[in-house]
Each structure stands twice: as C-alpha cells, then as structure tokens.
Amino acid sequence: MVGMSERPLLLVDVDGVLNPLGRPSPEFRRYQCHVEGETYTVYLNSKHGTRLLALAVETGAELVWATTWEHWANDWIAPRIGLPALPVIKLPPNVRGEFGELFKTPAIAEYVAGRPFVWFDDQVWAADEDYLRAHPSVGDFLLVQVEPGAGLTATDLDYARNWLRDLP
Numbered sequence: 001m002v003g004m005s006e007r008p009l010l011l012v013d014v015d016g017v018l019n020p021l022g023r024p025s026p027e028f029r030r031y032q033c034h035v036e037g038e039t040y041t042v043y044l045n046s047k048h049g050t051r052l053l054a055l056a057v058e059t060g061a062e063l064v065w066a067t068t069w070e071h072w073a074n075d076w077i078a079p080r081i082g083l084p085a086l087p088v089i090k091l092p093p094n095v096r097g098e099f100g101e102l103f104k105t106p107a108i109a110e111y112v113a114g115r116p117f118v119w120f121d122d123q124v125w126a127a128d129e130d131y132l133r134a135h136p137s138v139g140d141f142l143l144v145q146v147e148p149g150a151g152l153t154a155t156d157l158d159y160a161r162n163w164l165r166d167l168p
C-alpha cells in the first residue's frame with residue numbers, strides 16, 4: 001500500500017491548459033472572473049474537470065494547482081469544471097531563472113519533495129526538464145507540454161495515464 005506522501009502528483013496550470021489562449025471550440029464556455037479588482041475572461045470546458053478527476057482516481061494521484069491563479073483557481077476555475085478545491089503551489093514572481101527555467105520550476109521542485117509527478121503546462125521547455133533532472137529533491141516526473149491554443153487534450157491525458165501506469 002502506497003502511503004499518501006508517496007502518491008504521484010498531477011500538477012495543473014490554468015492559462016494555456018484549462019483556459020486555451022486560442023479560439024476555443026464550442027465545448028468551452030466563457031466566464032468572467034473578478035480577482036483583486038481586475039476582471040478576467042476565461043474559457044473553460046467541464047470535460048477537463050471530469051477527465052482530470054478520472055485520471056487522478058484511476059492512478060491514485062493527487063491533483064494540485066501549479067498556476068499564477070494560486071488559491072483563486074479554487075474560487076473561479078475548480079467549481080466551473082466540477083473539480084473540488086485543490087492544494088495550491090505558492091509561486092514566486094514571474095521572472096525567468098538563471099538557468100533559463102520557468103519561474104514556477106524551482107517552487108515545483110521544492111513542493112514535490114521526491115514524489116513522482118506529471119506537470120501539465122504550456123510553458124515548460126527543455127531548460128525546465130534540465131533543471132528538474134539536476135535537482136536533488138526531484139524524483140520521477142513527466143512534463144506534458146500542452147499546446148496553448150488548444151488547451152489540454154485527450155492525447156495529453158493519455159500520455160500522462162500511460163506514464164503513471166508504468167511507474168514502479
């Protein structure tokens with residue numbers, strides 16, 4: 001029996017993953033979000049929530065937000081796609097790191113603390129993979145580079161599912 005602390009993590013971004021940056025298909029609904037005096041328009045597809053939950057249940061993984069929306073994702077995103085409130089990775093300001101890594105990557109390396117993880121993001125590149133591979137507190141991981149114009153696809157989810165199934 002795998003303990004809670006060893007369960008794999010499914011790290012989920014919002015913009016470019018759940019909220020595509022391109023022209024969304026008719027499966028997406030348009031919403032307004034009000035965060036700290038600003039109004040944001042997002043396009044969300046309830047199938048994303050259903051499919052992410054199914055993947056988490058099927059693989060024993062834990063869903064976690066890895067987005068600049070931070071805890072606002074639990075207010076404005078999760079309920080609209082049928083997700084429960086999720087844990088949130090606290091992120092630093094958006095500045096690229098000294099090795100060319102995304103600003104999120106060091107915070108993610110610390111958060112995962114050796115647990116296997118899949119990271120769905122539209123901005124991860126080779127520099128992020130290199131950073132994570134070199135980090136002492138990072139174990140097995142899979143970066144799923146989501147195409148921001150389309151957002152998260154069934155192919156992305158299958159890629160994650162197959163990788164999680166093959167974990168030791």
Ligand SMILES: [Mg+2]
Binds near residue numbers: 014016123
């Ligand atoms: Mg993004």
